[in-house]
Amino acid sequence: MGRPPCCDKSNVKRGLWTAEEDAKILAYVSKYGIGNWTLVPKKAGLNRCGKSCRLRWTNYLKPDLKHDSFTPQEEEFIINLHKAIGSRWSLIAKQLPGRTDNDVKNYWNTKLRKKLSKMGIDPVTHKPFSQILSDYGNISGLQNTRSYGSLNKNINYTTTAMSKPAEPSSVLTGYPNTDIMMIRDRPIVEQVQDSSSNENITSWDFPSPYQFHVINQETIQPQTTTFFINEATSSSCSSSSSNVTKLSSPQPYSCQQSQSQILPSPSSFNWNEFLLTDPLPFPGFQQLQEHRHIQGTTLAQTPHIDFAAENDCALNQIVQEGSLESAFDFGGQTNQRSEASSSMSSFVDAILDKDSEMRAEFPDILDGSFDFY
């Protein structure tokens, strides 16, 4: 029946590690390598839980870890990736060589969150507080208050808006240790005519620490890294086009463009301006919605949640494949994200729509059920 417990939790040392204990871990790893952590305490002569040993190793003792403070580039990168994917610390840390998820998380909680707040940016949604309040104002000002039930009766809306993760977007700038910088605050969609196949290719700005396709460097926009969705096939990122160059190196932070071409000068880059830009919904969002309608799937969830789930899938693929190529494949449907920001542009709107929908569907059940005030 199950495995035996890894250790006697009540009889293991806890708290800060001593230099002697660290040395034992290091000696163990150098002798046996990384492996079954439950055996580590016994083999290394430590009175610690195996899980605690693993944490000590991954967060502190691993030889490739950086212990110096974060650079401005790393800081910028964390903010942008957090804006894009939320508090996925391990994913963010994987893009920062030498940093652990704990490092990134601590740095965010102690420095960056406050920094954004001081700048008037909600560190969770990455939206200006003014916009959040404006959203709240719009909610309060709606004529058909009844249809929104209790949701607009109290400050919970604001709380919700401010505590939800940012809608992921392809906003990424400031790559550390890098020769690439993508400075765009939102995806750009442009139609590119493929001269060889007459296929329309839609390209987006896209985060670059992954493998992706770029336009021929002759045609690439300065400060822009471009990702392709090939409309003519079900697979994204077709490389058949003569206009498309596939980057073969999966190395993070690498691009064949020189820093001088891409990096803004430190003095020209305006953080406030960048952060205050409202990110558009994730590229392909509208396609997702359309795709679901095609499949007969109604919006059973709010667009935000829908989107988050979809992005989870995308992120899983990033993790599994180290590539964005397939992570955002929407079945080859045409990318027409230009109107995606209209009706579903905010999380609050989405909640309202969903609430309204539910109330229409279940008027008797919902009426008053959630009126806490």
Add this chain to the structure above:
DNA sequence: AACTGAGCCAACCGCCGAGAC
């Protein structure tokens, strides 16, 4: 010098999915 509160960060907690038994 003593106290206090904020900042920082290492370590722990608790949850979850995968897999062992």
Add this chain to the structure above:
DNA sequence: AGTCTCGGCGGTTGGCTCAGT
């Protein structure tokens, strides 16, 4: 099939340091 641990993750806490009073 059900129970349990492992490993990984994000959230939280406890204790140390330091600046301000």
